[in-house]
Structure formats: structure tokens, C-alpha cells
Amino acid sequence: MSDAAIEATGLVREFKKGPRAVDGIDLRVEPGEVYGFLGPNGAGKSTTVHMLTTLLPPTAGSARVAGLDVVADGAGVRQAIGAALQEAALDPYLTGREHMRLQTALHGMRGEEARERSDQLLARVGLTQAADRRVGGYSGGMKRRLDLALALVHRPRILFLDEPTTGLDPQSRSALWDEVARLAGDRGVTVFLTTQYLEEADVLADRVGIIHKGRLVAEGTPESLKDEIGRPSVEAIPCTRDDLPRMREVLSRFGEFVTGSPKGASVRLSGGEAQLADVVRALDAEDIHVEHLQLHRPTLDDVFLSKTGRSLEGAAEEPQQPEEPVPA
Amino acid sequence: MLARRSVVRTLRQPLMVVPSLVFPLLLLSINSSGLESTTMLPGFPTDSYFEFALAIAFVQGALFSANSAGTNVANDIESGFLNRLSLTPLRRVALMMGQLSGILALGLIQAVTFVLVGVAFGAGIEAGLLGAVVIVAMSLTISLAFGCIGAFVALRSGSGEAVQGVFPLFFAALFLSSMALPRDLIEIDWFQTVATYNPVSYMLEGIRSLVITGWDGEALALGFACAGGVALIALAAASSALRTRMVRT
Amino acid sequence: MSRGGFWSVALAVGWRNAHNFFTNPAMAIPALMFPLFFFTAFAGGLSRVDSVPGFDFDGGYTTFVYGFVLLQASAFGGIFTGFSIARDFESGFSRRLMLAASRRGGIVAGYWLAALVRAVFTVSVITVVALIAGLTIDGSAVDLVGLYTLAILVNAVAMLFGSGVAMRLRTMQAGPAMQTPAFLFLFLAPVWVPYDLLTGWVQAAASVNPVTLVLEAGRGLLSGDPTEVLPAFAVVLLLAAVTVLWAYGGLRSAERVA
Numbered sequence: 001m002s003d004a005a006i007e008a009t010g011l012v013r014e015f016k017k018g019p020r021a022v023d024g025i026d027l028r029v030e031p032g033e034v035y036g037f038l039g040p041n042g043a044g045k046s047t048t049v050h051m052l053t054t055l056l057p058p059t060a061g062s063a064r065v066a067g068l069d070v071v072a073d074g075a076g077v078r079q080a081i082g083a084a085l086q087e088a089a090l091d092p093y094l095t096g097r098e099h100m101r102l103q104t105a106l107h108g109m110r111g112e113e114a115r116e117r118s119d120q121l122l123a124r125v126g127l128t129q130a131a132d133r134r135v136g137g138y139s140g141g142m143k144r145r146l147d148l149a150l151a152l153v154h155r156p157r158i159l160f161l162d163e164p165t166t167g168l169d170p171q172s173r174s175a176l177w178d179e180v181a182r183l184a185g186d187r188g189v190t191v192f193l194t195t196q197y198l199e200e201a202d203v204l205a206d207r208v209g210i211i212h213k214g215r216l217v218a219e220g221t222p223e224s225l226k227d228e229i230g231r232p233s234v235e236a237i238p239c240t241r242d243d244l245p246r247m248r249e250v251l252s253r254f255g256e257f258v259t260g261s262p263k264g265a266s267v268r269l270s271g272g273e274a275q276l277a278d279v280v281r282a283l284d285a286e287d288i289h290v291e292h293l294q295l296h297r298p299t300l301d302d303v304f305l306s307k308t309g310r311s312l313e314g315a316a317e318e319p320q321q322p323e324e325p326v327p328a
Numbered sequence: 329m330l331a332r333r334s335v336v337r338t339l340r341q342p343l344m345v346v347p348s349l350v351f352p353l354l355l356l357s358i359n360s361s362g363l364e365s366t367t368m369l370p371g372f373p374t375d376s377y378f379e380f381a382l383a384i385a386f387v388q389g390a391l392f393s394a395n396s397a398g399t400n401v402a403n404d405i406e407s408g409f410l411n412r413l414s415l416t417p418l419r420r421v422a423l424m425m426g427q428l429s430g431i432l433a434l435g436l437i438q439a440v441t442f443v444l445v446g447v448a449f450g451a452g453i454e455a456g457l458l459g460a461v462v463i464v465a466m467s468l469t470i471s472l473a474f475g476c477i478g479a480f481v482a483l484r485s486g487s488g489e490a491v492q493g494v495f496p497l498f499f500a501a502l503f504l505s506s507m508a509l510p511r512d513l514i515e516i517d518w519f520q521t522v523a524t525y526n527p528v529s530y531m532l533e534g535i536r537s538l539v540i541t542g543w544d545g546e547a548l549a550l551g552f553a554c555a556g557g558v559a560l561i562a563l564a565a566a567s568s569a570l571r572t573r574m575v576r577t
Numbered sequence: 578m579s580r581g582g583f584w585s586v587a588l589a590v591g592w593r594n595a596h597n598f599f600t601n602p603a604m605a606i607p608a609l610m611f612p613l614f615f616f617t618a619f620a621g622g623l624s625r626v627d628s629v630p631g632f633d634f635d636g637g638y639t640t641f642v643y644g645f646v647l648l649q650a651s652a653f654g655g656i657f658t659g660f661s662i663a664r665d666f667e668s669g670f671s672r673r674l675m676l677a678a679s680r681r682g683g684i685v686a687g688y689w690l691a692a693l694v695r696a697v698f699t700v701s702v703i704t705v706v707a708l709i710a711g712l713t714i715d716g717s718a719v720d721l722v723g724l725y726t727l728a729i730l731v732n733a734v735a736m737l738f739g740s741g742v743a744m745r746l747r748t749m750q751a752g753p754a755m756q757t758p759a760f761l762f763l764f765l766a767p768v769w770v771p772y773d774l775l776t777g778w779v780q781a782a783a784s785v786n787p788v789t790l791v792l793e794a795g796r797g798l799l800s801g802d803p804t805e806v807l808p809a810f811a812v813v814l815l816l817a818a819v820t821v822l823w824a825y826g827g828l829r830s831a832e833r834v835a
Contacts, residue, residue, distance in 0.1 A: 055675060057833060075679040079580070083676055089669040093597045105589035106677040108581035150673075361779030362769050365629050496610065503618035509625060519621035 003067070005031045005158050005190035006052060010061035013047050013214075021047040023214035024061065029192060029207075031157070034184045036205030036222075037194040038300060040312055044214040045194040046086055049162045052192065053083045066158055082151035083160040088143040092136030096127050096146050099135065100153070107154040121149040125179065141172030148179065158190045159183065165200060173200075180204055198300045198312065210304055217307040222300060229298040229306050231255070232273050236283065237264030237292040247290075250282050259311065264292065335433040345434060348392030349441055352385035359384070363508065371513060374540045379451045382442070383535035384507055386467040387528060389438035390474045391498045397431045398478030398491030405486045410573065420570050424563065428475050435471030439464040446539070454542040462548070463538050469555040470531050474498065476562030483569035505529040527554035583680040590674060590687025594661055595694045608657055608695065612650035612703050616642060620710060623769055631774055636800035639711045644796035645768050646707075647724075648788070650699050651732040652759055658692035659739020659755045666747035666831070681832070685740055685824050692736040693729065700728060715801035723806060724798040727791060730813045735759060737820035744827030747834075762788050787812045 006029040013022040022044045029035040039045050050056040052063055054074035063070045066080035090099060100118035104110075109117060122131050125145040135143065144164060151159060161180065165173040181204065183189045195201055201208045202222050210218040210225075218225055234254075238247050244265070251257075251267045254275055260266025269275045276295055283290055304312040360378040367375050374380050404410045404427075443460050446453075453459050481494050505528040506514070514520040523529050534551015537544040581589075598604050620642040627638040634641045665671040674684050704712070716724065739755045746754065765782040766789045767775055775783055783789045794809035 053676060055672060078676060078679050085669075085672060085676075087669040087672075089673045091593070091597070091668075091670055093601055094593065098593075098596070102589050102593050103677060105592065106581050106586055106674070108585040358764050358779055361777035362764075362767075362775060363623075363626075364776040365631065365770050365774040366623075366626055368629050369625060496607070496614075500614060503614065503622070508618075508622050513625050514622060515624040516621045519624075523622070 003031070004028045004064070005033070006035070006063070006065050006192055008048075008052065008061065008063040011048065011051060011058050011063055012060035013044075013051060013056065014059040020059075020214050022051070022058075025211070025214075025216050027209055027216060027219070029190060031190050032184065032188045034180070034191040034193060034204055034206045036201035036208040037192065037211060038196070038198070038201045038208055038304075038312070039194075039211035040196055043211045045196075045211055046162055047214075048211070049083070049085070049160050049192070049194055053081060053085075053160050054078055079154070080156060081158045081160060082154065082156035084144070084147040084151040084162065084164055085160075086162045086166070088147040090135045090138075090143055090146065093134060095132050095134055096122060096138070096142075097131040099146060099150060100131075103150045103153045109153070117153060121152055125149045126175070141168050141175075144168060144172065144176060148176065152183075156189070158192070161191060161193045163194055163196065165195070165197065177204055196312070201300060208300065210300070210307065212304070212308045218303055225300065225303045226298040229302050231268050231270065232298065233258050233260075233266050233268040233296045234276060234279055235260045235264060235266040235292070235294045235296060236279075236290050237261055239289040239291045243288045246286055247283065247288050250286055250288065251279065253282065254279055261292075266296070335430045345437075348389055348396070348434065349438060351392070352388040352438075352442070353445060355388065356381055356385045359508075366509065369509075369513060371510070373510060376451070378446075378449065379539050380536065382446045382451050382539055383532045384502075385442045385446075386439060386463070386535055387470060387502055387507075387531055389442065390435065390467065390471040391495075391502065393431045393435055393438070393471045394474035394478035394498055395491065395495050396434065396478070397428060397475040398482040398494070399488050400430065401427055401479045401482035402486065402488035402491050405482065405573070406488065420567055420574065423574075424479070424567055424570055427479060428472065431471055431475035432468060435468050435475075436464070438471070439467035442467075451539060453539050455538040459538040459542070463535055466531070466534055466538075466548075466551055466555060469552065469559055473555050473559035473562055476559055476566050480562055480566040480569055483566055483573055486573070501526060501528050506532055527558055530554040581677070581679055581683075583683040583686065586674075586678040586680055586683025587686035587690055590678075590684050591690030591694070592687075594658070594688060594691030597661075598691065598695050599698075604657075604661075608654060608699055609702055611653065612646050612699065613706060615649060616646040616703065616707060616710075619646075619769065620707075626770060629770065629774065632771065633773075634771055634796065634800065635802070636713055636715060636796070637711070639707065640713050640799055641796060642769075643704075643707045643712050644799055645763075645766075645792060646703060647700060647728055648731060648792055648795060649763055650703055651696055651728040652735040652763060654696040654699055655692050655732045655735025655737075656739045656755050656759050658688055658695065658736045659743045660749070660752060661691075662688055662740050662743035663746065663749050663751045663755075666743065667749050671747075671831070675832070681828060682825075685737075685828060688740055689733060689736055692732055696729065696732040700725070714799055716798045716803075717801065720798040720801060720803060723803070724795055727795055727798075727809060727813060730810075730817055731791065734813060734816045734820050737817070737824040741820065741823035741827035744824070744831040747831065762786060766792050787816065 006027070008025050008027050011022055011025040012020060014020050025048055037045050037048065047056065051058050052065055052070060054070050054077050057071055065077045068076040068080070070077050094102065097118060100122065101114065104114035104117055119128070122128050125148055127142060127145055127149065130138065130142060135146065138146065148164065165176050168176065177200070180191060180193065184191050193204060205222060207219065207221050208225060209216050234251070236247060236251065238244055248265045251265050255267040255270040258266050258268050273295065280293070301312045356378070359381050363381070364377045366372060367377050367380070443463055453463070455462065478491060482488070482491050485491070504519070504522045505526045506523050511520060511523050511529060514523060530550040531554055533547050534555070537547035541547070620639045624638045626632065627634070627641070662671070665674070675681060678684050714721065742751050742755050765779060766786050767783060772780070772783060772789060772793065790805055790812055791809045794803070794805045797804035798806065
């Protein structure tokens, strides 16, 4: 039996009379790893998570979580995992503490054990003071934190987080990142994290899988993926707007244009970072005064662009397929 | 234009229109078969419970209208449409009547439908064809009365939920009346007292008199007075609430 | 690791649903008001009906009406729990339950427990009001145990029916699909007069409506003149078995789509 924490082989989920939301995903996550699943809206991230957490049966392929088949032994899988999904799915009429009571009871905890665990987790996510207020009055960040606490009630070894920081302010996002890093680092929890934020994948994930239209188009550590692209880009803004056409002509000698500031021009350097000095010299030779010059190293968005032909952020704004099939 | 919008919007909502036609007729059918034996009670004014109960359909239809009116007005408030109207030179009364036009249109369809169904299923209208016209007129007045109440609740609260919350009270008003039995056959004293003071009793009795008795001046006068009185009071209240909501210099 | 079994899940779900019912007036009040209101309107407004020739129920019209209102409150208590289930699916809260529950059948059992608690509360209040209003109970203690057991079973049947609908449709739009059959079954029965005094198509419908049997058995138990009790129990138990399968099918349907 495989000792992977999460393993999927040819995982497929189809719509009725429609395209495949997930189209043959193979992945393997080792115990204790933080795996970032990165892709735009509608790429198939949530559908994949729903299959791995036994909320949705695959149409084809298989998946094992904690060594158990998600279809044949769904109950066993659910005992081993925790999940904080895209919608926090909280009851506005219950307080935070009452949610903890419900969750501990669902997992068979009673009495003093349940109370202690609730208090501990509420403190850990900073909700002790708000614990006796109805969740209907919580902010988005508080709801997410409560959701994370609920997912940890039964000390799962594998945690699924589906876009945990979408819609949060930077401070809440940072706090959640700290908690995820602590879980993985101190406690060896395997974290499967889906996100549409490059920075989140970059900062948190040991490895990243990039998903586009239901398929895994790239996988590796953030650094190795970026190294594959290899080439940095340079962005330059002229002091005088009239110099922009000449600046563009100069830069065009060093590589292809990429998206950048509308006030200037950006090119991907075909010769790498070493060409930066040549760029400066060429601009100087044409007597083009530069207000701003910056070297950009490749990002995961560049990786996405190279694999799919479009930017991750741009892809998020295009019309997307719904993540889940229309209910029967 | 507002009236046209109100009419079109009301009649384009099948979830509002169909239940307001089907439900009262279904209840009429069930109640008539279920309570036919009560016509054997001494003093019961007719030997057909269907003829006795026909009037209930008109009032029930009007209650659905109240719900519809209130919900439409609440939607206009919540969507900001009312604010937009505030910026026009439109007078308040005209605006109010425009909003209620949809209710009157629905009320007309209901009244005509119930009269035709009643006659088709054997109810003889003692007051004849003119009586049928008067039934429609009284039904429209009742629709207007309840519609204005619904609009008032919506304008005061600004919320569709508040309108829905008030809906059970309307049914309470219908049930605590001479809906199921004539007032003089109600045995429980407190119930008879409540029914006597309840204007809905007189609305029912007004329509009922045209079906069962013919031309009963007292019943008609009381019926129109109650329906018209409630309509006037509710219209005034709704207008006042509208003034508050559409404050403009 | 989780060690939540079937009953852990059932008790947790039941607690939460019952808690929300008792702490939210918007849920508790309609559940109480409608049966109380019908009781008042029928027992108050139609009391003269017991003078109709052929009205052969000895317990008086208030008791006659109570028999129906008890059944109505039990049935609609179950249906309203179906509404709660639909609301949970629509809000996504059901996903939390499906994820946390190792034994998902416990979720449906939990809703049933909540429906039972709600029904006991509602029926208790209605019974107290009815007693004040002149309800006379001539049945023995055994008769009453039979009566309220019948009510609990009706509540379970309605709840299981509603849950099956809710889990298949997974939206509050499912409300009419639950309410309309319940309404028709309840009202195409001897609601205001005994069966023999019904006329027309309603009598024909009542003759094949299982609710007629349950209603008449209930009234018989109330008045100390038990009639058709065993057939009534048989019918309700059969309906319970059918609706358990219906609810189970609904759960399987819900599991196919997250």
C-alpha cells in the first residue's frame, strides 16, 4: 500500500452533458508536505478537493487519502481528514463555541475533553473573546478562523484548505498563513491548499501543482517551476512620454514584450539577467532618459503563462465553467 | 406608465398569479364537500355550502393580492427604484395608484374567474347578472383594501420579509369571521363577538348576500362600507408612509 | 482522529436543530401558531357543527377538532424539519455535516430526533390550550399512549418524506413540494365532520386516504372508543418503512453532488 498522504490517479469528474471539470489528475502528496493547488476560478480546484474529501464521487480514476480509497472507504477517510472549504458553511444562529460543541460531538468527543479542545482551538485562532457571539455577526476573517479551528477539532493528520484566504484583508490573510505554516512545521500536518493567489502558493507551499481547465499543467517546487521559465524581464519607464516609441524599439532587440506598466515597456530578456547591463547601455546610447528601471524575476504567473498561454490573473477574469456539476 | 409597469410586473409572476387563483378554488372545493352537511343546521341560509362558501374565495384572493402588492413595493424599495421615482415630478397619490394598478388587474382576473367558476359549478347568483357585476366591484374594493395594507407594511418597513411576516395575520382576520358559518350560528360567544366586530365578516356577507339572497341593501351597504373604509384608511396610511420614504425638497 | 459513530452524529445534529428551534422565535412561533390558530378557528367558529344530524362523535366538537389538529401539528412539524434540511443544503451547512460525519445516516437520524423534540413541545402546548378550551379526554392511559405514539409516527413519516424531498432538491424552493402533498393528505380527510357526513369528491378521496384511518383511530382513542387502531398503526408503520427508503435514497442523491 502506498504511504503517500494523498494520491490521485487519473481523477476525472464530468458534468452531465458538459465538459469535464477535472480531466485526469495524477498527483501525490507526501506526509507532512504543504501542497499548493494553484489555478484560476473554474479551473477545477474545488471539484478536486471535493473528490478527495469524499464529498463528490469521481466519474473515473481513483484517489487514496491517508491510505484509504475515497469511494470504498469514505467513512475512514473522513475520520482522518479535516477540511475548511470555500464557503465557511457556518450556522448564523450558533455561537462560535456552539459550533465547536457541534463539531466535537460529531467527532465523538464528550464532556471535559470536548470543552478543553474547544477552548484550546478557539484560543489558537484568536476567537476566545468572540466565542459566545452568534456567528452571524462575525467578520469574514473571523468566520475563516473559526472554520479552520473546526477543521482541526479531531487532530487530523491531513488538512484540506480550499481558498482559505479569498476575500480576506491582508492582516487576516497573514494570520492564517502563520497558522498554516505552524501546523505544517510544528505538527507535521499534511496540508492540501487550493488558491488563486500566486503569493500564497509561493509563500506557503513546499510544492505547487498548477491546474488549468481540469488538468495539471505543471508541478514542482515554486523555485524549480520558476527556474524552468528561466528568463527574467526588465521594465523601463521613460522620463519623457515622447521617448516611449524609441524605448520600445531599443527594448525589442532584447526579447519579446510582456505585460507591464502602461507608461513604459517590459520585455523578457532572451539572454537572462546578464543582459540588464546591455539594456542600460543601449538606452543610454539612444539618449533615452529612464525614470524607472526594474528587473522582474519569473513568477508562478509566468509559469502559468508559459504552460497555458495566458496569465493566471487574466484567466481569473474570463468566463469560467462552473466548478461542480448541476445537481441531478 | 407606472400603472402599466405595475400591471405587467404583477401578471408576469406566475408564482404570484397562479396560487392566488388556484388555491382559493381548491379550498372552496374541499370545504364545500367537507362541510356540505352543515347546511342541515336549522337556520342555515342555503342548502348549498358551495354557494355559501363562494364568497370566501374572493377574500382569500384579495389576501394573496395584499401579499403580492406588499412584496412588489418592498422590492422597489430594496432595489432603489422608489428613490429614482422620488427624483421625478410625479405626485405621491399618482405614484401610489400606479403601484396598486397591478393589484387591481389581478383582482379583476380573480373576481371574474371566481364568478365564472362559481356559476359553472352550479352556484346560482340570486342577484343576477347585475349582481355578478356588483360582486366584482366589491371584490375589487376588497383587493384594494388589502393591497393598500400590504403596501403600507412594505413602505413602513422597507422589507419583503416584514410583508411575509404579516401575511398570517390576514389569514387570522379571515378565520376569525363569519367565514365558515353564519354569524348567528356561531355558538362560542367570544368568537361570535370577534366576528361581529371584524370588518372581514361584512365583506364576506356582502358578497354572499348577492349569491344567496339577492338584493340585500343592508348587507351590501355594510360590505362596501367595510371594504371601502379599510381601503381609504389603508390608502391614507400608505400615502403617509410613502411621503416619509420619498422625502424631497 | 474522529471516532464519531452513528449516534454521536445523530445526537449532535439533533441538538443543533432543536437548539435553533428553541432559540429562534422565527422558527418556533409559526410552528406553534398555525396549529393553535386552526384549533381556535375550527373549535370556535364551527362548534355548532356537532348539532348536524348524523354527527356521532361523543366527545364534543372541541375534542373532535383536537384530534385533527394533533395530527396536523405532528405532520407539519415533520415537514418544517424538512424545510430546515433544505435550508442547510442551500446555505452549504449540510456540507459541513456530510464532511464531519463518518456515518452519514446519523445525520438523517439527528434531524428526526430534532423533529421529535419539536413535536413533543408543540403538541404539549396545543394540548394544554385545548384542555383549557374544553377538551375532554375519555380514553384510558393505554389509549393515550396509543394516540401519542401514532402522532410520533406521523411526525416521523412526514419528516422522512420531507427530508427525502429536501435532499433531492437541495433548495428552499423544495418547500411547496413538501407542503402541498402534506396539505392534500391532511385536508382530503374527515377534518370538520366525521367520514359519513362528507360528500362529493372529498368523501371519495377520503375513502382511500390513509390519513382518514389514522384520524378516526386517533379520535377513537381520545374518546375512549378505540376503532381501527391496529389498521391505523399498520398503515403508519408501512408508510414509515417506505419513507425511510425514500429518505435513504435522498441521502444517496445528496452524496452524489457536493
